[in-house]
Amino acid sequence: MSLSIPQGGVYGILGANGAGKSTFFRICLDLLRPGSGSLSILGAPPGNAAMRRQIGAMIETPRYHPFLTATETLTMLARASGLADPDVTHWLARVGLGEAAHRRVHHFSVGMKQRLGIAAALISRPRLLILDEPTSGMDPAGIQEMRALMRDLAARDGVTVLLSSHLLDEVQRVCDRVAIFNRGRLIAEERIDTLIAGQERLRLLATSQAALLAALGPRGETDGDGALAAIKRAEAPALLRALVTSGVDLIEARWVGGGLEKFYLEQTQNGAPHVP
Amino acid sequence: MFRDAIAAESYKFQRDRSAFFWGFFAVPLAMLLFNLALDTYQALHGSGTGAALRISAVAGKIDLGPQIISGMELAGSSFFQIFYVAGAAALFAGEYRWETWRLLVPRNARVNLMGAKFVVYALACAASLVALGLAAIIGALYSALLNGMAPSLPGAGFALGACGVFLATWAELLVLGAFTGLVAVASRAMIGALLAGIFFSFGQGIAMLVVHPWEAPLRFFAYLPSLSAYLLQAWASGQEIAPGVFADPAKLLPAALFLLAWIAGLAGATIALFQGQDLSRE
Numbered sequence: 001m002s003l004s005i006p007q008g009g010v011y012g013i014l015g016a017n018g019a020g021k022s023t024f025f026r027i028c029l030d031l032l033r034p035g036s037g038s039l040s041i042l043g044a045p046p047g048n049a050a051m052r053r054q055i056g057a058m059i060e061t062p063r064y065h066p067f068l069t070a071t072e073t074l075t076m077l078a079r080a081s082g083l084a085d086p087d088v089t090h091w092l093a094r095v096g097l098g099e100a101a102h103r104r105v106h107h108f109s110v111g112m113k114q115r116l117g118i119a120a121a122l123i124s125r126p127r128l129l130i131l132d133e134p135t136s137g138m139d140p141a142g143i144q145e146m147r148a149l150m151r152d153l154a155a156r157d158g159v160t161v162l163l164s165s166h167l168l169d170e171v172q173r174v175c176d177r178v179a180i181f182n183r184g185r186l187i188a189e190e191r192i193d194t195l196i197a198g199q200e201r202l203r204l205l206a207t208s209q210a211a212l213l214a215a216l217g218p219r220g221e222t223d224g225d226g227a228l229a230a231i232k233r234a235e236a237p238a239l240l241r242a243l244v245t246s247g248v249d250l251i252e253a254r255w256v257g258g259g260l261e262k263f264y265l266e267q268t269q270n271g272a273p274h275v276p
Numbered sequence: 277m278f279r280d281a282i283a284a285e286s287y288k289f290q291r292d293r294s295a296f297f298w299g300f301f302a303v304p305l306a307m308l309l310f311n312l313a314l315d316t317y318q319a320l321h322g323s324g325t326g327a328a329l330r331i332s333a334v335a336g337k338i339d340l341g342p343q344i345i346s347g348m349e350l351a352g353s354s355f356f357q358i359f360y361v362a363g364a365a366a367l368f369a370g371e372y373r374w375e376t377w378r379l380l381v382p383r384n385a386r387v388n389l390m391g392a393k394f395v396v397y398a399l400a401c402a403a404s405l406v407a408l409g410l411a412a413i414i415g416a417l418y419s420a421l422l423n424g425m426a427p428s429l430p431g432a433g434f435a436l437g438a439c440g441v442f443l444a445t446w447a448e449l450l451v452l453g454a455f456t457g458l459v460a461v462a463s464r465a466m467i468g469a470l471l472a473g474i475f476f477s478f479g480q481g482i483a484m485l486v487v488h489p490w491e492a493p494l495r496f497f498a499y500l501p502s503l504s505a506y507l508l509q510a511w512a513s514g515q516e517i518a519p520g521v522f523a524d525p526a527k528l529l530p531a532a533l534f535l536l537a538w539i540a541g542l543a544g545a546t547i548a549l550f551q552g553q554d555l556s557r558e
Binding site: 022023026029030031032033047049051052055057059062063064065066067068074075076077079080081082120192 | 277278281283284286287291292293294370374375376377378379380381382383384385386389552554555556
């Protein structure tokens with residue numbers, strides 16, 4: 001495997017369980033020493049003292065010392081990072097734990113632990129943020145907040161966010177680029193809009209399916225009671241005008257099948273590797 | 277960075293009140309309460325002599341020096357070392373138990389994080405020994421009060437002897453903690469570290485029942501750190517190791533070096549093992 005991740009933006013790492021995502025993250029964080037090969041993060045090898053302060057991470061659902069409160073947990077971790085003035089109150093408020101600041105972490109729900117993990121990852125104001133399943137266990141509002149936070153960090157603060165998630169819809173919404181791992185190998189790496197380009201079809205529904213298919217000609221194929229048109233988005237207005245002009249009574253037109261999920265499943269189950 | 281790791285470890289451990297108290301301050305408190313209760317009982321029933329009087333009542337006065345030394349020597353007892361082993365197990369195996377290495381390792385070097393645990397353990401043991409000395413003083417003052425005696429301050433040579441006893445006992449506890457730490461890292465289990473530490477302590481205690489310090493060859497002092505510590509304690513406090521027999525001065529330096537070698541060897545092995553350990557699962 002050879003992978004180079006550009007600085008800036010949100011980068012997704014996808015793969016089934018056992019694909020190697022967590023192993024990759026753990027090597028980045030010096031939790032696991034690679035048997036061979038090399039890795040450079042922000043220009044330094046994993047474990048480099050200067051590099052450590054520039055990385056924030058949350059690996060899966062984080063565990064904490066049950067005897068510490070949220071404030072004490074962040075204070076302790078900030079001390080371990082050598083931070084002189086960690087704004088603990090600010091970071092707890094930012095992740096919505098302001099009111100639980102002095103409660104023992106032992107009593108926290110999974111979602112609250114996730115939020116605390118995000119605060120712990122951000123407290124050193126890192127240049128690189130590694131998040132492994134960050135929204136696992138969160139409620140819908142929390143998931144939305146987390147997505148907004150990731151985009152905000154990348155866009156406003158220039159943080160490079162490395163995200164792993166099984167929620168492909170979430171990845172598609174948040175990430176700029178993705179890499180797909182399969183059984184320890186890299187099988188795809190590209191911008192998301194490039195990966196899913198050309199996979200979308202325009203699904204049309206008309207009063208007469210026969211008339212619709214006749215008007216579409218070789219570009220159309222049957223799909224239930226409607227038809228799928230293999231065209232690019234830019235061609236849609238002209239096609240719709242032509243259909244109406246030719247007397248086809250349209251009921252519905254919508255884009256389908258262009259998601260990351262379809263591409264991911266094709267790549268990991270059947271398709272050939274897509275590495276540019 | 278090492279300072280940061282110590283600051284974090286110290287902050288964390290002081291808030292683990294259960295481990296902090298039972299590991300390092302239950303023994304001084306128990307000793308104090310036991311002595312106070314014994315003295316009170318004997319004063320009320322007018323029988324026997326109080327704990328402090330038995331140790332150092334001379335000419336109507338209670339000498340605080342021997343009280344302090346005997347208090348610190350208590351930490352050398354295998355029974356009381358169970359508490360120190362428990363404290364060390366909680367400290368060294370805590371991150372495995374709570375699965376929290378993943379929070380700490382990305383923030384500081386492994387050698388610093390493990391080194392910080394040794395420093396915090398060493399400081400906690402030192403504080404515990406000081407607390408033992410203070411508890412002995414309080415007990416002696418209470419005993420003096422009950423018996424209408426005056427406490428007397430230690431003589432001029434006391435400080436050196438007390439320092440010697442302190443260092444020898446401290447070193448013995450450090451060997452015990454380093455051994456417990458090594459097992460904690462190797463086994464990743466608190467209960468494993470606890471049991472191994474207790475066996476280590478009682479194993480030496482049993483061995484010392486048959487190995488007599490006045491006749492044991494030098495290599496036995498290398499095998500048994502408790503034997504080396506005992507010899508140094510006896511020399512520092514001026515106590516006999518057998519009726520009319522004092523510690524052989526020729527064995528003092530080797531005994532001290534053996535203790536240092538045990539500490540360095542066990543701590544070094546722990547850090548070396550931790551350096552290469554796979555922490556993808558604690």
